[in-house]
Amino acid sequence: MAEADSGGVRSVQRAIDLLALFDTDHPSRSVRELVDATGLPKTTVVRLVHTLEQTGLLWARGDGRIVPGTGLLRWGELANRTWRLPEQAKRLLADLSAASSGETVHLYVRQQAARVCIARHEGTRSLRHVVHVGEEMPLWSGAASHVLLSDADGADVAAIAARAPHDDWSDALWQRVRRAVADGHAVSxxxxxxxxxxxxxPVFTGSGRMSAAVALGGPTIRFTEEAVAGFLPPLLETARALTTLDCIGGTA
Amino acid sequence: MAEADSGGVRSVQRAIDLLALFDTDHPSRSVRELVDATGLPKTTVVRLVHTLEQTGLLWARGDGRIVPGTGLLRWGELANRTWRLPEQAKRLLADLSAASSGETVHLYVRQQAARVCIARHEGTRSLRHVVHVGEEMPLWSGAASHVLLSDADGADVAAIAARAPHDDWSDALWQRVRRAVADGHAVSxxxxxxxxxxxxxPVFTGSGRMSAAVALGGPTIRFTEEAVAGFLPPLLETARALTTLDCIGGTA
Incomplete structure (x- = not known):
C-alpha cells in the first residue's frame, strides 16, 4: 500500500514533468522526443501520454506531433483569473514605475525554491529589466528573494542556498534575509x-503572513545609492497599499 | 509491477480530477472541501495537494484556501499559443459570420467524448448562440459532432451514443454521421x-484527416431551410480555406 502510494506520487510527478517538456521552444513533441527527453521506457511514456490525452492535457495533432491539449485552455483561464491583479493593484504598479524614473516593477510570490513573477509594469527606459509573468527566478538571489524568505527558518534558507552556484552561500543568504527583515526592504x-x-x-496577507515582494529592477548603473534612496519611499508606500488590498492569489 | 503501473495511472487521473475541482464557481478550495468533493481519504488528498503544490499547480494562499498555482500560468500561455488561430483564420470566421446574417461561428475539435470550442466569432444578433473558448460540449449531439465523428468507426460512435440521455441513440447517431459524410456537411x-x-x-489536416468542424449556431427559428441553404456556400468555402491554412493545434 505504502509502495503503491509512493508509486502514485511518482507517476503524478512524471506526468507533470512530461507536460513541462512542452514550452515555447518545443510547442509540439513526438513520442520519440519525449522518450529521449525523459529517459523513461517507451511503454511508460506511451501510457502517460495516453492518460494525459484522455484528460485533455495533451492532444495528438494528426501529423504525429503531440501538443498541449485543450484542457489546458480552461486551466490557463482559471490561473489567469486567480492571479490577475485587480485594476487598482495594477495602477499601483504603474504609479510606482512612474515615481521611480520609469524603472520596471515586478511582483513576485514564492513557489517552493523559486520566485514567480505574477505581475509587472514594464518600464519606459530603453535598457530595462524584463521578467515575464509566469517566469520563475531562483530564490537564492536578488532583493525580492531576500524579502520573500523573511519568514523562512534556517534550514529552509540553507536548502535554498544549496542551489546557488557559489560555495557556502548559506551564511551570506541568511545575513541578507535577516537584513531585509531588519530594514523592511532589500537591495541587491x-x-x-x-x-x-x-x-x-514585502507585501503581507490580512493575517500578517508574507505574501509577495514588490520590486524595482534595472541596470546597476542607474541604481546608485542616491537613486535607491529616492526609490524607497514610493516602493514602501506601494507595498503598504498592496497589503491593504490583500489580493495576491485572488480573494474568492 | 503491473499493479504499481495501474496505480500510477490512477494517481495521475486523481491528481487531474482534483485540479478539475477548481473552476469559475470554485476559484479556491479548502482541504476539507477537496476531501468531500473527491470522496478520497484525507491522507490521500493531503498527499496529492502536496505533490501539486511542489510542482506549482496548486498554491496555498495563506488563509487556509488552496488556489490554482502559478505553474498553470505558464501552461495556460502555452495552450493559448498552441490553439490561438492565426489572424488569417480569425478573419475567415469573422467573414463567415458576416456572410451568414450575423450568426455566431464556432470552431470545434474532438477531445475524447467531447467537442471543445477552440475559437469563435460572436454574432451580432441579440439572441445568439454562446459557447466559450475551452468549453466542452457532448459529442453525441449537434451538427458539429456529426462532422467530427466522420472518421469514427461503429464501436466508437456507439460508445459516444451511450452517453446520450436517450435510449438506443446509437443507430440515430450513426445515421447522422453517415449523412454528414455523404453530404459534406451536417444540419441539426x-x-x-x-x-x-x-x-x-469539416476542416481537414494536410494529410486529409478530420481536424475540426466549423459551425454556425443560432435559434432554430432563424435556421429555416431557406436560411440554411444560404449559409452553406460561405460555410463550405470557409471550411476549405481553413483546410488550406492547416493551422489547427498549431503548426510548430
Missing part, C-alpha cells in the same frame, strides 16, 4: 546577473 | 437544447 546588486540591481519590499 | 435542430440549431462543415 549583480547577485545573479552582473549589472542588474533590485530593490524590494 | 434542437438535438440537445430545444430551439438551438447548427450547421457544420
Amino acid at each position: 546588486h549583480g547577485e545573479r546577473e552582473p549589472g542588474v540591481s533590485g530593490v524590494a519590499a | 435542430h434542437g438535438e440537445r437544447e430545444p430551439g438551438v440549431s447548427g450547421v457544420a462543415a
Whole structure:
C-alpha cells in the first residue's frame, strides 16, 4: 500500500514533468522526443501520454506531433483569473514605475525554491529589466528573494542556498534575509546577473503572513545609492497599499 | 509491477480530477472541501495537494484556501499559443459570420467524448448562440459532432451514443454521421437544447484527416431551410480555406 502510494506520487510527478517538456521552444513533441527527453521506457511514456490525452492535457495533432491539449485552455483561464491583479493593484504598479524614473516593477510570490513573477509594469527606459509573468527566478538571489524568505527558518534558507552556484552561500543568504527583515526592504546588486540591481519590499496577507515582494529592477548603473534612496519611499508606500488590498492569489 | 503501473495511472487521473475541482464557481478550495468533493481519504488528498503544490499547480494562499498555482500560468500561455488561430483564420470566421446574417461561428475539435470550442466569432444578433473558448460540449449531439465523428468507426460512435440521455441513440447517431459524410456537411435542430440549431462543415489536416468542424449556431427559428441553404456556400468555402491554412493545434 505504502509502495503503491509512493508509486502514485511518482507517476503524478512524471506526468507533470512530461507536460513541462512542452514550452515555447518545443510547442509540439513526438513520442520519440519525449522518450529521449525523459529517459523513461517507451511503454511508460506511451501510457502517460495516453492518460494525459484522455484528460485533455495533451492532444495528438494528426501529423504525429503531440501538443498541449485543450484542457489546458480552461486551466490557463482559471490561473489567469486567480492571479490577475485587480485594476487598482495594477495602477499601483504603474504609479510606482512612474515615481521611480520609469524603472520596471515586478511582483513576485514564492513557489517552493523559486520566485514567480505574477505581475509587472514594464518600464519606459530603453535598457530595462524584463521578467515575464509566469517566469520563475531562483530564490537564492536578488532583493525580492531576500524579502520573500523573511519568514523562512534556517534550514529552509540553507536548502535554498544549496542551489546557488557559489560555495557556502548559506551564511551570506541568511545575513541578507535577516537584513531585509531588519530594514523592511532589500537591495541587491549583480547577485545573479552582473549589472542588474533590485530593490524590494514585502507585501503581507490580512493575517500578517508574507505574501509577495514588490520590486524595482534595472541596470546597476542607474541604481546608485542616491537613486535607491529616492526609490524607497514610493516602493514602501506601494507595498503598504498592496497589503491593504490583500489580493495576491485572488480573494474568492 | 503491473499493479504499481495501474496505480500510477490512477494517481495521475486523481491528481487531474482534483485540479478539475477548481473552476469559475470554485476559484479556491479548502482541504476539507477537496476531501468531500473527491470522496478520497484525507491522507490521500493531503498527499496529492502536496505533490501539486511542489510542482506549482496548486498554491496555498495563506488563509487556509488552496488556489490554482502559478505553474498553470505558464501552461495556460502555452495552450493559448498552441490553439490561438492565426489572424488569417480569425478573419475567415469573422467573414463567415458576416456572410451568414450575423450568426455566431464556432470552431470545434474532438477531445475524447467531447467537442471543445477552440475559437469563435460572436454574432451580432441579440439572441445568439454562446459557447466559450475551452468549453466542452457532448459529442453525441449537434451538427458539429456529426462532422467530427466522420472518421469514427461503429464501436466508437456507439460508445459516444451511450452517453446520450436517450435510449438506443446509437443507430440515430450513426445515421447522422453517415449523412454528414455523404453530404459534406451536417444540419441539426434542437438535438440537445430545444430551439438551438447548427450547421457544420469539416476542416481537414494536410494529410486529409478530420481536424475540426466549423459551425454556425443560432435559434432554430432563424435556421429555416431557406436560411440554411444560404449559409452553406460561405460555410463550405470557409471550411476549405481553413483546410488550406492547416493551422489547427498549431503548426510548430
